[in-house]
Amino acid sequence: MDKVMEQQFDIKSMYEDELKEMLSEMGEPSYRASQIYQWLQNGVKSFDEMTNISKKLREKLVQNCYISHAAIEKKLISAYDGTVKYLFSFHDGETVESVLMKYHHGYTSCISTQVGCRMGCSFCATGKSGFSRNLTASEMLSQLQTEQEDNGIRISNVVLMGMGEPLDNFDNVIRFLKLVSSEKGMNIGMRHISLSTCGIVPKIYELAEMKLQLTLSVSLHAPNNTIRSRTMPINRKYDIDELLKACRYYCKKTGRRISFEYAMIDGVNDSDACAAELGEKLRGMIAHVNLIPVNSVSGTGYRKSKRERQQSFIHVLSKAGITATVRRTLGSDINASCGQLRRKTATERAAKGESSK
Numbered sequence: 087m088d089k090v091m092e093q094q095f096d097i098k099s100m101y102e103d104e105l106k107e108m109l110s111e112m113g114e115p116s117y118r119a120s121q122i123y124q125w126l127q128n129g130v131k132s133f134d135e136m137t138n139i140s141k142k143l144r145e146k147l148v149q150n151c152y153i154s155h156a157a158i159e160k161k162l163i164s165a166y167d168g169t170v171k172y173l174f175s176f177h178d179g180e181t182v183e184s185v186l187m188k189y190h191h192g193y194t195s196c197i198s199t200q201v202g203c204r205m206g207c208s209f210c211a212t213g214k215s216g217f218s219r220n221l222t223a224s225e226m227l228s229q230l231q232t233e234q235e236d237n238g239i240r241i242s243n244v245v246l247m248g249m250g251e252p253l254d255n256f257d258n259v260i261r262f263l264k265l266v267s268s269e270k271g272m273n274i275g276m277r278h279i280s281l282s283t284c285g286i287v288p289k290i291y292e293l294a295e296m297k298l299q300l301t302l303s304v305s306l307h308a309p310n311n312t313i314r315s316r317t318m319p320i321n322r323k324y325d326i327d328e329l330l331k332a333c334r335y336y337c338k339k340t341g342r343r344i345s346f347e348y349a350m351i352d353g354v355n356d357s358d359a360c361a362a363e364l365g366e367k368l369r370g371m372i373a374h375v376n377l378i379p380v381n382s383v384s385g386t387g388y389r390k391s392k393r394e395r396q397q398s399f400i401h402v403l404s405k406a407g408i409t410a411t412v413r414r415t416l417g418s419d420i421n422a423s424c425g426q427l428r429r430k431t432a433t434e435r436a437a438k439g440e441s442s443k
C-alpha cells in the first residue's frame with residue numbers, strides 16, 4: 087500500500103480485507119473495517135464524518151492515514167449539452183482533467199489515470215505535456231466522487247479515457263476497478279466500464295487472463311506500421327500485427343468485442359486506401375471502429391478530416407465487413423481534447439511565474 091503523504095497510508099485505496107487486517111492490528115473488530123470501507127467508498131472527506139466510529143479510533147486513523155480528495159480547480163460547462171469538464175487537483179498540487187457527460191441512459195464520467203503520459207502520441211495534448219506521476223486508485227475514485235457530489239447525481243458508467251495510459255499504471259488501475267465495482271462501494275459493474283489503451287501488448291495479455299467483463303478500447307489510429315510509428319511511438323515497441331494478435335487473444339479469452347478508436351487526421355490516415363488496409367487487418371474480428379474527427383491541438387499542425395472523407399472511409403470499411411461509426415462529440419465548445427485545459431492552465435501559471443503543476 088502506498089505511503090505517500092508524510093508516511094501516511096492512502097486508506098481509500100485499501101480493499102476491505104486490507105482494512106480488516108490493519109484494524110485488527112489496532113485491536114478493532116472486523117465490522118469496524120466494513121463501516122469505514124463504506125464511508126470511504128461513498129466519498130467522505132474526513133474521518134470526522136464517520137459518525138458511527140468512536141472519536142478515539144478516528145483520532146488513531148488521522149495519525150496513520152489520509153483520505154485523498156479531488157478538489158475542483160476549474161470547471162467548464164458546455165452551453166450546448168451540459169457536459170462538464172473539470173480540472174481537479176490533489177494533495178501535492180498535481181492536476182488532471184475529467185469530463186462528466188449526460189446520456190439518455192445516465193451519467194458517464196471519463197477519468198484520468200495518470201498525471202500526464204509517457205507515451206508521446208503526436209496528436210495528443212496530454213502526450214505533449216510529458217509525465218509527472220501515476221494516480222493512485224483512490225485518486226481515480228475521488229474524481230467520480232467529487233463529480234457526484236458537485237452535481238447531486240449517481241454516475242452509472244465510467245471510461246478510462248482521460249489523461250494517461252491506464253495499462254502503464256496497471257496495478258493501481260486494477261485496484262480502482264475492483265474498488266469501484268464492489269457492492270459496498272460505488273457498485274459500478276465491469277460491464278459499465280471501458281478502458282482505452284494505446285497498445286501495451288504484454289499488459290493486454292495480462293488483462294485477458296483476468297477475464298474482467300469490461301470493454302477494451304484500443305487506440306489504433308493507423309492501418310500500418312509506417313503511419314502508426316510516426317504518430318504513436320509505442321508502435322515502435324509493439325507493432326500493429328503484435329497488437330492485433332493480442333486483441334484477438336483478448337476477444338477469445340474474454341468473449342468480449344473490442345472497439346478500435348481511429349482519430350481521422352486530414353491527409354495523414356484518412357484515405358480510402360487506409361480504410362481498405364484497415365479492413366484487411368481487422369478481417370474476421372468481431373470489432374467495431376469508432377471514428378473520431380481529430381481534435382486539433384496547438385503545435386501539431388493536424389486538422390480533422392472532411393465529412394465526405396469520413397463517409398467514404400465508413401463505406402470502404404463496410405465493404406470489408408467492419409462496422410464503423412463517427413463518434414458523437416459532446417461538449418464540443420469546451421472540449422478541445424483532453425489535456426488541453428491542464429496545458430492552458432500551466433501556461434497561464436508559468437506566465438504569472440507560478441509553479442508549472
Ligand code: SAH
Pocket residue numbers: 209210211246247248249250251252282283284304305307347349378379380381382383423
Ligand atoms: N492513453 C489511452 C487513453 C487516454 S486517451 C489511449 O491512448 O487510448 C483517450 C483517447 O483519446 C484515445 O483513443 C486517444 O488516442 C484519443 N485522442 C488523444 N488525442 C486526441 C485528439 N487530439 N483527437 C482525437 N482523439 C484523441
Ligand code: SF4
Pocket residue numbers: 203204205206207210211212213214248249250251284305
Ligand atoms: Fe498517452 Fe493516450 Fe495521449 Fe497517447 S493518446 S499520449 S497514450 S494519453
